[in-house]
Amino acid sequence: MAPELSTDPSAPDPSGPDRPDPDTLTPVAQDYLKAVWSALEWSDDRVTTGQLADRLGVGPSTVSETVRRLADQGLLEHEPYRGVGLTALGRAHALVMVRRHRLIETWLVRELGYTWDEVHDEAERLEHAVSDLLVERLDDRLGRPVRDPHGDPIPTADGCVVRPDAVPLGALADGASGVVARISDADPDALRRLAGLGIELDVPVTVTGRRERAGTLALAWQAQGVARATELDALAASRIWVVPA
Numbered sequence: 001m002a003p004e005l006s007t008d009p010s011a012p013d014p015s016g017p018d019r020p021d022p023d024t025l026t027p028v029a030q031d032y033l034k035a036v037w038s039a040l041e042w043s044d045d046r047v048t049t050g051q052l053a054d055r056l057g058v059g060p061s062t063v064s065e066t067v068r069r070l071a072d073q074g075l076l077e078h079e080p081y082r083g084v085g086l087t088a089l090g091r092a093h094a095l096v097m098v099r100r101h102r103l104i105e106t107w108l109v110r111e112l113g114y115t116w117d118e119v120h121d122e123a124e125r126l127e128h129a130v131s132d133l134l135v136e137r138l139d140d141r142l143g144r145p146v147r148d149p150h151g152d153p154i155p156t157a158d159g160c161v162v163r164p165d166a167v168p169l170g171a172l173a174d175g176a177s178g179v180v181a182r183i184s185d186a187d188p189d190a191l192r193r194l195a196g197l198g199i200e201l202d203v204p205v206t207v208t209g210r211r212e213r214a215g216t217l218a219l220a221w222q223a224q225g226v227a228r229a230t231e232l233d234a235l236a237a238s239r240i241w242v243v244p245a
Helices: 027-041 049-056 060-072 088-112 119-126 130-141 188-197 234-240
Strands: 075-079 083-086 177-183 204-211 214-224 225-234 240-244
Touching: 027 049, 027 075, 027 083, 027 088, 049 083, 049 130, 060 075, 075 188, 075 234, 088 119, 088 130, 188 234, 214 234, 225 234, 234 240
Parallel strands: none
Antiparallel strands: 075 083, 177 204, 177 240, 204 214, 214 225
């Protein structure tokens, strides 16, 4: 089966000696590779087709068929009941798309005044249209940022990714502290709520207790010099990653 390529006859060969160019792939293929990489970035487990369906907003049968096709093209690895992973070629394509997405998000926040809960969907649309030249100009304009507005690391042009040594907030013991390093962009409502509380990147926080039956975690921190405290449910807490103090 031929690779899922665009119809542009001038598009470079993704199996060539140079860095893979994801523009040789369809937007659907780009989205799948980026989704798999993003799902695996903060987890050691392979992503399931069900998780991909949730991330991409499509039906499980559509995911299964597309995963099979991309596996046939050497971009994904898929073993029944063991989940989906990336081949070396698929990972190289995915990193270029992740770099585009996160640089665009950073540009939208810094230069155009978007809030961090607005940028994901906008970047999803723009990442398929920008050229490598524009991406490198954005990177230079922004001062070579190492993370996006949500704390996710921005891959370098040569595919290097430096992830902070962060753990989920819930992994901290009672009384332990950490500095917020990442807040997942999976739920815009959660981002707005946390921003309203003053829980943002680089804010020191302390777990002051938890109610196991209620599934809540008590948190204390300071915002603009004012001591604050709240209880977060398990889902909201799972969105926050911290570097332990």
